[in-house]
Structure formats: C-alpha cells, structure tokens
Amino acid sequence: MGAIICCGLGPGDPELMSVRADREVRAAKHVAYFRKKGHPGQARRIVEGLLAEDVCEYPMEYPVTTEISFGSAEYVRLLADFYDECAERLARLASVAKVVVLCEGDPYFYGSFMHLHARLQGRVAIEVIAGIPGMAGCWNSVGQPIALGDDVTTVLMGTLAEDELERRMRNSDALVIMKTGRNLQKVRRALVSADRLADAWLVERGTMPGERVARLMDVHEADCPYFAIVLVHGRGRRMECAE
C-alpha cells in the first residue's frame, strides 16, 4: 500500500529541515515537486545531495504563464487542469508506492501542495510534515525578534490592492509581506503611505546561498529580488506582561 508524505522543507537551508522530513527525504524512492519549466525548482534545490542515487523524480511543471495574464479565466482554467492532472498522477503512483512530495516552507501555510491536498482527500493516505515557514527563516536572518509581548503580527500578500496593504500596514505591530516579486514597488509605496518604510527589511533568499538582508529603503527601485520577503518588526507592546 502506498501513501503520500508531503515534507515541509523549511526556508531553504537543508539543516533547517525537521529530523523527520530529513529522514523521509533520504529514504525516498519516489519524489515529486513543483517547478517552473526550465528551472530546477526551489524545493528540489533544497534537497540537492540528500536524495538516494536511485530515486525516481516526478517534477510537476507549471504550465507556461508568461503569455497569459494572471487571474484571467484562461489562466485559472489552465492551472486548475494542471492541478487535476498532477493529483491524478500522484494518486496513481501512491496507490502502489510511497511518494514523498517536496514542499518549501510549511505546506499548510500558503503552500502550493494544498491545491493537490484538496483534490486527493479520501483517495489516498496523506501525511503532512510541518516545516519552518519561509518567513521564519527570513526573520532569523535579520537577527531581531519579529514580535514580542502583545504585538499583533499580520501576514500580507503583495498581490493585495495597494489601499488594503496600506491600511493593514498602518494597523499592525509586526508585518510580514510575502509574494513580493512584481509587487515590490506597490508594497514599497504602501509602506511609505503607512509611514513604515523606515522600519522595513527585505530578505532575499533567506537562509540560502546568496542570501541578502537589507533595509528596504536601501534597495534600488529597479532591483527585482528573488524569493524575497519584506519584514517590519514589532516593538513589544506591553512586553512586561508577556507571559
């Protein structure tokens, strides 16, 4: 009997994988992972050097997305078909073998595997192993507590509308902004409007080779960082009452 083991791989440094995920990855006979066409894939990169020599790999390649605008009906349909197909393939494979699905960060926290998780419910046994979320790797790299005491922490996607970003940036002690990429200029403008830019950090490739930690105001506007998260640290509201 087979099963799917979805391994949260953590933020990027393979030593930050959990003991359990590390063991599953090393013992895997079949591994599946998402990647963009023509790219090695972030999850696959994290486990480089850990996989068994005779492992079978099943890359799941996102359909080409550059020609079609995000959010268009066609794009939505393409992606849904893609996830259907991946789920089908995994379900078939997992009916006879144990398949380890590699997922960066923590799978249940904005993870792409959840698109398959929903489709595979009731069809195959699924175990999910928690991982350190990417954001935790990033705030670790800055070396300051992201939140303390009674701080409110808000996690925002850079894909949100600028006015919503601004409003929420104004109303939270600590901030984490994910999916920055093409949205970084909008995120920066919202931080300026919310008067939080001076406290914002950009962490690119957190815990990975080529890591960069910089104050966002020192990052050139034309710069387009990869795997980047923006952080604003809380100051520890009523910290003395913290426990």
Add this chain to the structure above:
Amino acid sequence: MGAIICCGLGPGDPELMSVRADREVRAAKHVAYFRKKGHPGQARRIVEGLLAEDVCEYPMEYPVTTEISFGSAEYVRLLADFYDECAERLARLASVAKVVVLCEGDPYFYGSFMHLHARLQGRVAIEVIAGIPGMAGCWNSVGQPIALGDDVTTVLMGTLAEDELERRMRNSDALVIMKTGRNLQKVRRALVSADRLADAWLVERGTMPGERVARLMDVHEADCPYFAIVLVHGRGRRMECAE
C-alpha cells in the same frame, strides 16, 4: 571561547526539531532553559531522552507570580530583575563554554529568550537556530491549510482587550490566537461577537502526547486547556491567482 546557541525546538514533537538543533542538543555539555517553579518546563520536556548523560543543566526559574498581579509595577520589576540575573549567569558561563539554550517554538517569534537576547547583545556570541513555531504544529494537527491564496493571516495574543480582539477577528481571513490560558473566555466572547466562533478550532498540546484538537464551540466553558492555540482557517481569497 564560549558562545550561546539558542535552539528553537519547534512545537513539541522532538522529531520536528531541525536537523541542526537536534545535533546541538545531543552534543550539548551545558543546557539552560526557562521553567516555572515546580514544573519540569516545556522546553526541557521536548528534549527528554536526547541530552548527553553528563550534561550540566541550568534551569532558569520564573519568580513566583501567583500572588502578584500581572502588569503591576512590582511584577514588572520582579521579572526584569529575573531576566537581568539570568543574562548575567549565562554571560558568565558562555565566556568559558558553549551553552545551548532550549526554547520551544521559534525563538524570534514571541520567545522568552528575547528578553535575554536584548540583554546579551555585544557581550557574548549568540547564534539562534530557527524552529517550527508552535502555531504551525497546531495547524498541522488540524490537517487543513491555515491560509491560501491572498488570505490575510493575523496573529493575536489573548491578552489583548476584548474590543481589539473582536475588531481584528472580524477583519482577517485566517486567525491565530496565542496566550489563551486565562484569556480563553474573553477570546471566545470576541469570536462570537465577530461571528467567527463556528469556524474556530482549539488545539491543546499540539504535536505532543495528550494532544487535543476540537472545535472551540465543543469545548466546555469551564475547561482550562494547557498550551492551547485557537485557529480560524482562511478560505483562500483569490486562490486562483496564488501562483
């Protein structure tokens, strides 16, 4: 030359410690950790069975807190003195040896060690190893994605005022409420007012022996759960654009 290695131990299951933290814990000659007087301490409990036989242990016991009200000037002073004293002790020890400080969850995310971290800056070399935050262990135990797509996730402390809790519960897709304990009834009332109670889960001792996962509405009002986090899952705003 000594140093302090602060190990994030993750949510409770020792197999969810990172590979690096696991190695440091097993190799440690000196370990320090917080605990309440008369209790083994949550961090210490996680590493039970992993420590070397000849390890030296340095429990840091919180001053008795039951007779003095939280937030009072006296309590604040007592705690500040306690942290000063702990920092002094660790700095002395770390000037000649490597000391592993055990911290549940992720140290930079509302971790008590940060009170010492601030006091030890510039006095001794400190390395912090990220861990899976307690909340991630809890949402893993529920087995559903806590947030997807463009969901906004808000992390709240149960110590906040009820009206602030209610307002923020109303205005976020996904919710994590920590420091529930004595605040659980207030948290429940705020969830009712914000019309989110029906979707709330309580996870007690997440990933640990005696774990309980229940809908909060099914938890008796007189019940006083330990190490409990309340979760409300997001529904995946604009999930199709999530990439």
